[in-house]
Amino acid sequence: MQPRLGDLALHIARVSLCASGVGLAVRIESATLAAAFEGALFFASFALMHDVAHGALRLPRKANELALAFSAALMLMSGHALRLMHLRHHARPLAPDDAEGAPARLPLPRALLDAPLGALALRVEALRAAGPSGRRCQLAETALNLASLALLLASRRPALLAVAATATCLQLTMAVWAAHVPHNAPAWMLAAARRLAFTRSPIALSLGYHERHHRIPNLPCSRLALPSPDRT
Template sequence: MKTTASSAHLQLTANQRRVELARPWVLAALYVGLALAGWWWLAVPVAVAVCLAAFVQMHDAMHNALGLPKPINERILTLSALLILKSGHAMQVTHLRHHGRCLTEDDPEGAPATWQFSRVLWQGPWHILMLRRESLRIAPNTRRIQLLETAFTVVLLVAFVALYFLTGSLVGIIYWGVAFLMSATMPVWASYIPHHVASRNPAARAAAAVAQVWTPVVSSFAFHHVHHHYPRVPTALLHRAAAELPPPPEEDHH
């Protein structure tokens, strides 16, 4: 894991930062509007997009890559994770461990990348829950914020259920279901696939070619190896890092 002077110029402009900060929240508002209108065929895919955008924002906040003052970055980490019903600080603990000890026995987040694919499918949902326990073990000094964020998540779930029973609205329940599905499959799309698809793979090359269409989703897949080498580069600028910085050795994260 390296943050070098050569990557220091790859920082978000003020306008880019506004886009990166607004994206998941604009999509969340769009989801609510579509859901309230009963257009579920559009609302559900938008809910998936909300989760992906929130994941990327949370991930950039984990690495302090958004160019924000630390107190604001900490709040963004908490709030973006809530959009996918997670504790941002808990995920930060295991993610930074992943970068420091990538795919070793002491890398709980990266463990699915070392499993058979069939195991990732059936054990993945339990693995996500296990990471909560591991984050408390690795960083007991963050126990308070982790538990507080977990409490916020519980409050959100209770609110979704209450909304349904009080008004009959499925807006919260459906979103919960989508967020749960994205969470349950996270070991597949956020761990196994990125660590098994080399940058020279045709799928990765195709993703790299269109990385600027919707950078957060495509770049995180196409330039995963670049991110591991230059973690302070925002996801939105990984395509530039891949073009401008010395290419990292892929064996570092496979």
């Protein structure tokens, strides 16, 4: 099968634009702009990582592995850990052993309260569940995450501290916005997300068409709203 170059180009453009915004914000020392663009970069990187984790872009294996590691590194996360837990979620959605989906089974206040510790527990579970090769990848990626965070904090520059804080906050609340909300979204929220599908926003598409994603996980996020999605 041929790589889905159009979908890949869309991801690259989105990530590059957001990264450029972060760079500009750091250059002019605007912590507010840095936080805003870092938030956009986090979600753009998440969308890329998600498509790569499912092999939806049809990249060659080595390129797919590199894209997985790179996209997650932009979020200060381990791509191989995220993929392992996410594919388990798709295999048995909301089952007792679905650690990623566990927040969806909780009331929203409890999911918010448990989210930070849940983020750490998810990394530990991914490391435990991985084979030797996967464990080495996860450890290397985690070491890179910690080194990147340490460099951001050591800079003591407000804009870079805002980047670190934003990425950390989004990571520690991922259980809510990536797990609880998509599986418990009220009808009005789904309708609003679908009305915004024309923007090709990965947030709107992933929320509005979450059930379709579970039915066709190898379909790129940008194609979820298509009337006749490609099932191959």
